[in-house]
Amino acid sequence: MGAMAQPADRTVHALLQSLFQNGVRHFVIAPGSRNTPITIAATAPGSPFKVWLHLDERSAGYFALGIARQTGEPVALTCTSGTAAANFVPAAVEARLSRIPLIFLTADRPPEARDVGASQTVDQVGIFSTHVKWAVDLPVADAGAIADLERYAATVGARAAAASLEAPAGPVHLNIPLREPLVDADSETLPFDLGAVEVRRSVAAPATPTPNEIARVASAVSGRRGVIICGPETNLPAAAITSLAKLLGWPVIADPLSGLRAGHHALDAIIDRADVLARERAFTDPATPKMTIRFGAQPLSKPLNTWLATLTDTTQIIVDPAVAVTGGWRDPDMRTSIAVAADPGAFCLRLLESLDAHSTARPEWLALWVEANAAARTALDAAIASLDEPFEGQAVVDLAGALTEGSTLVAGNSMPVRDIDSFFPTMDRAVRIVGTRGASGIDGVNSGAAGAAAVAAGPVALMIGDLSFLHDVNGLWPIRRHDLSLTVVLVNNDGGGIFSFLPQRTSMPARFEEWWGTPHGLDLSHAVVLHGGRHAILESGPTSGASAAIGDALQRPGLDVLELRTNRDRNVALHQQVWAAATEAVRHAVVAARA
């Protein structure tokens, strides 16, 4: 059969075989006619791929992103020609900035069908603009040069996989023009492996810092009062970072998406309430560091970032392998003094080798941070527990209590991820917390969670707001189709809750609700039932059993949506109330320690 295959079949098979040989394991298909040869190859007898189906290309893009974020492997996805490809753009934008390896395989009409009014034919060359790392418009498979084209396709596959993985990881675009016929009598039985040439391309080892740079940094940080800041990033080396912190005697500010807030690394120096601490001048004055070293992107906390931006006498270091390339320099406040182009793990190991026991800061420094953090945490917990009405922060506490070892928590954008920052505690269980923080859009969040659920070994929870849930309601579809399990904590305040924190809520009261508050008025349980899920109202409060309800859902197969209904105005007031209690506790703790 293989010998009878058409050139297009052989070329596409060679491309897909090369993708597999270079690390791609998951393949997402959005169905269509023009991408038929790609679908045939991906699902061929002997195909080594785990193949997923999705009916909405926008959601499919984020579903693939969720798989890639969870596995660290490049994920391939394909769609038919036309606006289908345009629907992949949002996920590409997110993948570029959040450094997720994706390989977009967009089927296209052949060149002679372009810009001549052919159906479902749009300009797909360059459709991802600067939002992919590499883009190729493949030649049409032609009988005249079959061996070379197979080698070319295998080479493109190898380069695509490598380009998607090499730091900073990100998306690539292969545009694949295909001529009819797209299927023939042999298609059904054509095996995956048509004996194409094998091309492998390895990814470079993690970038190491130069010895000179390490020596300079070691000299600068040794014995000084400093802070390690871990921002959003997949796969930061938690053990190496906490080892470095221990030797330096520094606290580690752990953004919830840094991977350092929960796990089996050393937790005693983890600061999980920096968002509160940074609000309180009685703390920030004595806690001003001489040095900071940041791994990952800028943290979520606005008070923290605002404070850090004021520290003009502090030497602020960022460590990132990609400072010189698009998306690599992540310092919007322009406070970086030294940008070290290095992999965080390699940097920590080299720096540890250059330091010794004399490098440790005086113990009062770490104690100041740890005690203030403990005071903030205790006060926040007490303030939340004392509320006798639904509070969105309580949902974070309930959810955190229900997450068992090996769980994944997907943090929705806008309010949920900020509430997770404020209220998710440090814990010694390996709980992976991820979010869509490249572009921080509210789109594609359900899909990313479904993608995580497709590959995660343990339970997967999503905490999401109502507008974001509604935006990507199609993202729920794969859960039933592919027998996935996902527990959603849906915080429903009927509109854009985060906008209530903006000045226009009070300065433009007549227009605020209509154009920013934007109540949608929907009973979202219908969306859950549409996609075959179970819906329940989540009772709020420490004695409500909410944590147990979430825990039970996490053990069940299928889709559970637990909805907490809240009020946007009250949400602002309650946040201010618990923050006030916490900052006051921090103030007392600092004063008591210094007395």
Add this chain to the structure above:
Amino acid sequence: MGAMAQPADRTVHALLQSLFQNGVRHFVIAPGSRNTPITIAATAPGSPFKVWLHLDERSAGYFALGIARQTGEPVALTCTSGTAAANFVPAAVEARLSRIPLIFLTADRPPEARDVGASQTVDQVGIFSTHVKWAVDLPVADAGAIADLERYAATVGARAAAASLEAPAGPVHLNIPLREPLVDADSETLPFDLGAVEVRRSVAAPATPTPNEIARVASAVSGRRGVIICGPETNLPAAAITSLAKLLGWPVIADPLSGLRAGHHALDAIIDRADVLARERAFTDPATPKMTIRFGAQPLSKPLNTWLATLTDTTQIIVDPAVAVTGGWRDPDMRTSIAVAADPGAFCLRLLESLDAHSTARPEWLALWVEANAAARTALDAAIASLDEPFEGQAVVDLAGALTEGSTLVAGNSMPVRDIDSFFPTMDRAVRIVGTRGASGIDGVNSGAAGAAAVAAGPVALMIGDLSFLHDVNGLWPIRRHDLSLTVVLVNNDGGGIFSFLPQRTSMPARFEEWWGTPHGLDLSHAVVLHGGRHAILESGPTSGASAAIGDALQRPGLDVLELRTNRDRNVALHQQVWAAATEAVRHAVVAARA
């Protein structure tokens, strides 16, 4: 108040005022923080805009497209920074190819916040690639040059409106960087009109053909056997085209989206069953024209296009004002002999002036077409009426019967628009039939229909398949929010019905259902209830009362979804059955006429 406005406010107000002065009447807002100054201006006291809210930018893009398609006016739409802008790309792609004037106003972070890791900041410059006609990245409003910036913004507004309208109409992109603060104490009361300079730019008159070209065409067509072909296009000049046809004695093949199948123009030469006629060689042999003149894009009918592509001895003329620009040359079969760069209306008028009573072809020519068409129509009607099971074509007949004068029918892509081509009859009621045929995607169709419903004077119906309905379920949201009325005929065959017409249904039986048929398994009534609509099952058949049920729904406010449940395999068989009956009738009619 106005004098106290910040530079950003004044610049944005000047821009929006200019958009209004240059013809923009509708403004669609997707809420956000960064686009706050744009939202404030659009909703300011005295704002002349009709402002619409949408919560999903992808759907908002198509909603705006639906308004612009219905009104012919440029529609402005705005979103916040980040992936929100990326979600506009599919609608831009469609608008470019279907020549719909849209003005995308994407709020952005200022230049210094770009590519430095700032939240919700992505590379928006060029994000629409070649899919907009004009793109500008505006300067940030700055206090130093306020008068010039206002004039600049007013000029950009005038150019944007003009560029979106000038033939071929299409989308433009204004990227608007904005610095904080985005709102101040005066924002609530700031009036729309801040006294900015007025800049108007008129759109060029429709392109006229040269006298030489008209003389050549007149000489070529006069007295010859020819066919006028009207493909998909908004606002073709039906009266002028049918006058030309009458003088030439030619039939007019009317694609359902040409606007010529229903209306108050002369209908006696309208051919509405070309899709059947082109299948029957007994007809096409004697009906082969010497000349064709096409207005609009390539017709939908594949049998028609396939036949036309074989006519190597026929002089095929296309008339289009945009043959020389992107998206303008619409002839994928490369059969055009003469491409006349002219507006269809101007072309018809000039050509009519150059012809006379001797220009008319012999009457047998038109009679052959009209009689065969009538035979096809009668046979199709009879074949459909004889079926005793649900048939998707019957839904078209039922729907057509229910559409009153002044109605709009939005044709969903994939099967519905093809069934409308096959089965929607010529009628002397002004029924506007529109579709998303630029890129022919199945996305955004509900939204386009909601946009039509937002501005149409009469009732609006949508005929759509289940996958397309599901893809854009968020497109239903504005119907309740803005008190719109829409009747949806939802043809649900639980998957991709059109794929059953592809060869892989029979050549790849083991894999077909899973990867092309793709049953979604959803009860779509839940989506209807989610969006506050009424759902009912549509009974099929001529005595079912389906037409009356659709008619009743069209008279009601709000959302009605009437769902016809069908079977994909049976759908192929039934189509083949009715086509066979119709082609046989055509064969008999031709033979009888020649006997």
